[in-house]
Amino acid sequence: MGRPMTAHVEVMDLVAQMKAAEQAFVLATVVRTVSVTAAKAGAKAIIRPDGTIVAGWIGGGCARGAVLKAAREALADGEPRMVSVQPEDMLAELGVKAGDNRDGIRFASNMCPSKGTMDIFVEPVLPHPSLIIFGASPVAMSLAGQARQLGYHVTLAAPAGDLLVVPDADTLVDGYALGELHQARRFIVISTQGKGDEVALRAAVAIDAAYHAFVGSRRKMVALREKLIAAGLAPEALDRVKAPAGLDLGAITPEEIAMSILAEITIERRRGQRLSSQATSS
Known part of the structure; x- marks a missing residue:
């Protein structure tokens, strides 16, 4: 149990440092998972404007592309967003497809064998003007x-x-x-x-x-x-x-x-x- 807590503290320490240095970045937080082993709710990652993840962990390649795309958009308009990565059959049940937005949620397809669902909150942190x-x-x-x-x-x-x-x-x-x-x-x-x-x-x-x-x-x-x-x-x-x-x-x-x-x-x-x-x- 000590490891995730330590990782979380390290991410939040870096968030404070980057804020103090007036650097732009995105804080991505996993808020919900279903049948996903790569990351659990509460996992966090810091993403720079160039797309590099400098700290933390939000799962593997299944969610990475969708989160990085949302991170770029969030930095551009300053607005947070929610990304829901789900298997295609579950997206179909909801009547949405990958790339759709509904009620403030951006849907993406999980192409990984795990076929799990992961919801990630993407929050831009911008320097003071x-x-x-x-x-x-x-x-x-x-x-x-x-x-x-x-x-x-x-x-x-x-x-x-x-x-x-x-x-x-x-x-x-x-x-x-x-x-x-x-x-x-x-x-x-x-x-x-x-x-x-x-x-x-x-x-x-x-x-x-x-x-x-x-x-x-x-x-x-x-x-x-x-x-x-x-x-x-x-x-x-x-x-x-x-x-x-x-x-x-x-x-x-x-x-x-x-x-x-x-x-x-x-x-x-x-x-x-x-x-x-x-x-x-x-």
Whole structure:
């Protein structure tokens, strides 16, 4: 009895480590088995985005293909799902075939001699979305604090001399060179407001992200764009930067401007999940 418990603890220890390291993975848990000897209810496995099982055990090849497919889909849309691996005759009795979805369950065929049934819960664990803020302006400071409350991993990059107070950020970078970033969905806001605009913009557009925005007028962004293109930066890199940043809420104070930016980011962040949930409900 000691062995399965030890294995379970090792998997959960690794889950905690990978969460802390902001790594994406899937936790697959066997919730029910019938006439299956390869794995029992409670068995767990950690699956990386590349499909490798790094810890744990959920049975042999009979379930592996279906679980890995579900894991890839779960990482793509952020939604958990249930996979039921059953012999073809039992699927026929239910009136379903391999690949069908019913009531949130994905059915797969068990082609192994055991002909057992195994239900596996596939749960994606994704890094916190990453908000990268360039600048130490009042808007940048307010944006960092509000974003942390909404569950973002906040990186604030600005020269140390520009900081009048210590920002509420997970990571603080002196200057605008960020180095290696963890693999999360990224949202980038340039809020330098006159201090290092060009350097910050150049660094920001070099980072792959779902959203780039500049806190400043459209006219100012046009002038900066022309200057940076003349300096050799690709126009298409700058074309994806929205200016001014945020929804048009009539915001005036730094706190209100930060809120309008986070509202705009929320629309982008939830876009795929809303479409997924609408497709599921329909």
